[in-house]
Amino acid sequence: MPKKKKINVEPETPFHTLTVDQVAEYYSTNTLEGLTSEEATKRLTIYGSNELQGNGGVKWYKVLWRQLANALIVILLIATALSFATTDYAEGGVILFIVITNATIGFWQEYNAEQTMEALRNMSSPTAQVIRDEANVTIPNNQAVPGDILIFEDGDVIGADCRLFEVFNLETDEALLTGESLPVQKNLELIEMVDQPLGDRLNMVFASTTVVKGRAKGIITNTGMQTQIGRIATTLLEVDSNETTPLQKRLNKMAYFILLAAIILVIIVFAVHKFQYTNEVAIYAISVAIAIIPEGLVAVVTLTMAFGVRRMAEVKAIVRRLSSLESLGAVTNICSDKTGTLTQSKMVAVRMWLPSDGFYRITGTGFIPEGDIYRQGESKNNEFEMQEEQIPTGTGSDHFLRALQAASLCNMAELRRAQRPESSGEWCAIGDPTEIALQVLAYKAGMAKPDLLDQGFKLVAEFPFDSTVKRMSVLYQGPDSENGAGDYFIFLKGATERVIGCCTYWRDEDIERSLDGKEGTERETFEDLIVEKMNALAEKGLRVLTLAYRKFDPPPGVDLVHDLNRSEVESEMVFLALIGIYDPPRAESRPAVLECYDAGIRVHMLTGDHPSTAAAIAKEVAIIPDDCSITNNPLIMTAGQFDSMTDEAIDKLVELPRVVARCSPDTKVKMISALHRRNLFVAMTGDGVNDSPSLKAANVGIAMGQSGSDVAKQAADIVLTDDNFATIVHAVAEGRRIFANIQKFVQNLMSCNVAEIFVLIIGLAYKDDSGSAVFPMSAVQILFLNMITSSPPAMGLGLEPASEQNMQEPPRSAKQGLFSFEVIMDLLVYGCIQGLLSFAAFSIVIFVINDGSLGHDCNAGFSESCRTAFRARATAYACLTYLILAHTINSRSQRQSGWTPKALKSLKNNKVLWLSIVAGCILVFPVIYIPGLNHDVFKHSAISYEWGLVAAATVIFIAASEFYKWCKRRFMKPLTIASNSSLEMERMRTYMSQNDSMDIMKQ
Incomplete structure (x- = not known):
């Protein structure tokens, strides 16, 4: 049992008792610029990854156990035991070697697949928004380091412990740490008590807690095992890497079906021999059981799925x-x-409409606050006037300036030039794309938020955007005047239908006109006008936002931060403008x-x-x-x-x-x-x-x-x-490719098993001189065909690129399994043709070329009387080898020919496939001609003129396959759909x- 790694948790620093400046100095960071990438890399080496240790990872012994605890492997182990029990040590040793080889291949492939999935799980873990190199970037959460400036908002899972320095109505769910079910409202007030309970550390946020409301920025103080959650737990809940997928369930069902079929076939073998047990009968039964098992299926599936996951990661x-x-x-x-x-999610404000001024056009793109604003006047039949008047920066009507003021201040986005030399002073932005677009517009009009703040505007409270109300509002105190403190203003922005309901006035130049007058029709008339102008913008593909404001007189004794009611604040507003934003x-x-x-x-x-x-x-x-x-x-x-x-x-x-x-x-x-x-x-x-x-x-x-x-x-x-x-x-295309490839190699492997069963079961009719059945194929031959000959090409089929018809075929039914009617028909037809041709070659060698004598006890070993049986067995083996390899080329497509020049040329795109076919063709010769290996292990002998039968069988199989595919193309429903984009539009x-x-x- 491996010894557990000791986790080093350093003494806790009471960051909640330090000011923001002290924390920034402690970690040598800047709240505006953040860390540099180089410094973050150094700190990652010092502090380690921001993740909890001991999170399980990939357990090699679990992967190995899954290779052995398999119904198919169990059958082979039983066959090994029976071979040793019948003193057939060569065959038993080969079967054991095959079991070990299969388990090793499966272990290696699945272990790599598990590591791939582990890496991808890390990639898909929560991300963090930080400021690095003066820009807002998204990084994997495990790359966050102490000193990073972390940005989070509604819905985010906080990735590390942080000392807050900027808060807007922030509430977090800390039930994971404190058990407190109610959200905790955060603030920036300094806490003097060192041992303050976690739930009362209101100027801190903690890793793994969730933002319920608002937004904030903080300096990361602790990561990984040094966080509060890391001090409580030594491991994360391990993501279940053993999830049983629908495909795995189907393969498990297939394994049980194969096990049942193997038992039935064994009973048939013993029934033919009148249930008289001999070593030869037992070995023949073992051979039949082995023949039905696709030993390489587990490794092939694992490889295909692992490759599919990697391919998906490559396409992002x-x-x-x-x-x-x-x-x-x-x-x-x-x-x-x-x-x-x-769309590109690069919002640009391109149009604006004011009741008193009409339409405005704004030029410029992206985050660059460079462009001009033109007044166009009213629209006619939703077509904008072409006579334009350019508005100089910082000028315009009071109504126009107030609208731009609202766009600038009711806005959390930040816009600034990067100071790094390599950035050449490029403009960068932090915040929501819509707010960035409004902030860029404000810059173009000379109403930049930093300038307004410098003039004396002070943020008092914020009601953040909420998907249920679809609007946002802020309370600002204006610059101080000669008469004392500045006035309070509420600025509101959001969806037009949600903002117009909050308005009771509209701005007509410098006059605020009521929407709820005595006539009772003012609101209806104004809303009809708004809808008309909004449609004029929206029909141009613009997203329409609405701005409003009002002066606010705070009631005496009211806490403007905590006691304000949103519904009361967002009422009696003055309608300002419609803003048209374009996201191409x-x-x-x-x-x-x-x-x-x-x-x-x-x-x-x-x-x-x-x-x-x-x-x-x-x-x-x-x-x-x-x-x-x-x-x-x-x-x-x-x-x-x-x-x-x-x-x-x-x-x-x-x-x-x-x-x-x-x-x-x-x-x-x-x-x-x-x-x-x-x-x-x-x-x-x-x-x-x-x-x-x-x-x-x-x-x-x-x-x-x-x-x-x-x-x-x-x-x-x-x-x-x-x-x-x-x-x-x-x-979607990759998902279709993966499923199609799995069907290809499952059909290919099972066809091989059907062919072997066909040969072995019919072969029961052939008796030697003593009346015992003669094996058309030995158990080692079968194992070699299943593992060495057919498995590598099947792996190549799993790596096949998508067909040209991949995205011209209808989506498969969600209930459709691997074994559709066509797949079952294919594996039976191809399997029977291969089996028939192989058995025909076996029979011709015995009865046509030779005298039909099968010798005595030819299943146990070689003798001169068994020369004909051994040559016939080698012929059947060679024949089936080349038929399997030829069928691999057939399996690349269910309907299309695999033997056209174009199809054969495309083989070069799949190196694994064509190399495995070439290797399979070459491996036949040493197996047949190496002395000792051929007689003692594979139970066959060298052949000569019999190669003519092998070549003839291969040609016949290719011709029969092509005719079968032609019949499917001619009489079966086409795989491609009878629709396309043009027909769909029509x-x-x-x-x-x-x-x-x-x-x-x-x-």
């Missing part, structure tokens, strides 16, 4: 659950978010969506954006036809429309909506349930903490690795490291012309 998809690797090939529908997945689609999104249609996969966009914005982007990426109308379109719905429908009404829809706007977490779950009721297989993307229910409800949950919260990543099956929709399509247009959303709602 981290597999967290092995079962999802198999599930991807069955995906029929993909429900995708828009921002960052289909990724260049690869449209081709990826069209590829989905070619593969029989339908794509749905579920987004929080306005319907017009969502529809405009959906058109650009081909989710809906680009020539369809946005209004009264049954393929476009809001979450309100969709949620208001009963399950029965949804099930009556011919088509589920392709675009659902203003989506909530519950809407996503409802969409998944609707798809499941139609027996469809769903992949769902998500990034927020609220997406966890839908990620778990989907058949395959896909989280965003860059923008996704840690909670979403933990709930997902797959994590995309590049947040790109095209990567999902690559992952089908959607037809559906839209026959239905409209009003009719749907009436239903």
Whole structure:
């Protein structure tokens, strides 16, 4: 038993009693610039990885036990024991050697696979947002070091112990450490008591706790085993690496079926010999049992799955659950978010509308705050005026400046130039992409947040963005005036329909006009105007945000930090402006969506954006036809429309909506349930903490690795490291390739076993001079064919690249196992043809070329009377060897010929396959011609003219295989779907012309 490694936990430093400056000095860090990459690397060496020690890892003895505790291996061990019991030591030794070799290969492959999965689990562990080299970067959490500046927000799992220095309404769940069920509200106040309980250390946050509300920044004080969670536990819960996947369950069932079949075959052998036990009968029974077992299957499956996981990582998809690797090939529908997945997540403010001034156009791209602002005036028929007036920086109407002030201050994003020489003064940004876009706009207008703060604006309180209310507000105190302290202002931004409900006034130049006047129609008229202008922006593919503000008179004695009520603060607001922000689609999104249609996969966009914005982007990426109308379109719905429908009404829809706007977490779950009721297989993307229910409800949950919260990543099956929709399509293609390859090599291996059984069972009819059955093939020959001849090519089949039809075939049924009707038919047909040809060659050598005498006791060893039997056995062995290798080329495709010049040329793309075929062809000769090895071990002898039979059998097999494939192509249903992207677009247009959303709602 290995001795446990002692974990060194250093005495605790009371960082909660130190000021922020003292902690920064202690770790030689800067709260604005963070550490440099070089310094972080040095500290990683000093402090070690930010992870708990003793987390299990890969146990070699468990992997080895899984190789031995296998029904197939047990049969071979029984055969070994029986061989030694019957004094057939050569055969018993060979079988034992094969068992050890098989276990070694399986152990090596699976051990490597386990290490791969362990590495990938580490890659998919929670990430950390830190400031390094003056820029916000995302790193694996285990790379965080003391002194790093850690940034976290709602939904994040905190990766290390931190001393807080910037807090905005932060509340954390510390039940893991303290048992306290209620969230803890944090602050920056210094704590003097050294031994203060953990639950009362309000200026600290701790590793593995969760942010319930707000956002903050902190200096990492402890990592790994030095954290509070590390002091309590010495190990993390080990991720279950022994998860039984659907594929493994199917293989286990197959093993039990094979075991049952082996028992039946053994009974048949003894029944033919009238249940009279002799060594020869026992050995023959062992040979038959060995013949039905695909000994190399475990190693081949392990190699294929390990290679598949690596391939997925190469295409930037981290597999967290092995079962999802198999599930991807069955995906029929993909429900995708828009921002960052289909688009670039580089928001740019390009339009603005003010009630008093009309439309403005903003130029410039990215994080660079360089560009001009032009006033365009009002729009006519939603077309913007081309006569423009440039607005000089820092000027404009009071209404215009107040709107830009709101955009700048109701904003947590930071924008600054990097000071590092290698960055050449490049602009960098930290924060949400939408807020960065607004901050860039404010810079262009001369209203940069740092300048406003320098002028005297002070942040008092913040109500962060909440997905349930879809807005954010801040309370600021303005600069001091000659009359005393500055006025208080509340600035609000968010979704238009959520902000307009908070407004009771609108700004008309310098006049604030009421929306709730005596006539009672002012609000309705104004809201109609807002909807018109919002649609003018949204139909251009812009995401529309709304700004509002009001002066605030705090009630006497009210704590402005803790006693404010959000609903009261966000009321009686003054409407300021609409901001149109553009997030351009990724260049690869449209081709990826069209590829989905070619593969029989339908794509749905579920987004929080306005319907017009969502529809405009959906058109650009081909989710809906680009020539369809946005209004009264049954393929476009809001979450309100969709949620208001009963399950029965949804099930009556011919088509589920392709675009659902203003989506909530519950809407996503409802969409998944609707798809499941139609027996469809769903992949769902998500990034927020609220997406966890839908990620778990989907058949395959896909989280965003860059923008996704840690909670979403933990709930997902797959994590995309590049947040790109095209990567999902690559992952689906890889899932299809893996499943197809598994079917290929399982069919290939089982065909070999069927051929061997065919030969052995019919061979029972051939008796020697003493009346005993003569083996057409010896047990060692069978083992050599199963392990050495057929297993390496089968591994090559597992590594086959995807076929050209991979993404032109319909998704396989989720209930479809490995053994579809066609696969079973293939293995029986190919197996019987191979067996028939081999047995025919065996028979021709005995009865046609020779006199039909089989000698005496030829199963035990060589004698002159057994020369014919030994030559016939060698012929059958050589024949079956080349048929198996030829069938490997057949198995590369179920329907297409493997012997065309193009197909043979493509073999060079799979070195493992063609090298294993060449090696298999060469290995026949030493096995047949080396003296001693041929007579004493393999129980056959050298052959000469019999090679003509081997060549003839190979040619006949290839011809029969080609004819069989031609019949399948001619009479069976095509594998490729009769649909493509053009037909899918036309089908959607037809559906839209026959239905409209009003009719749907009436239903």
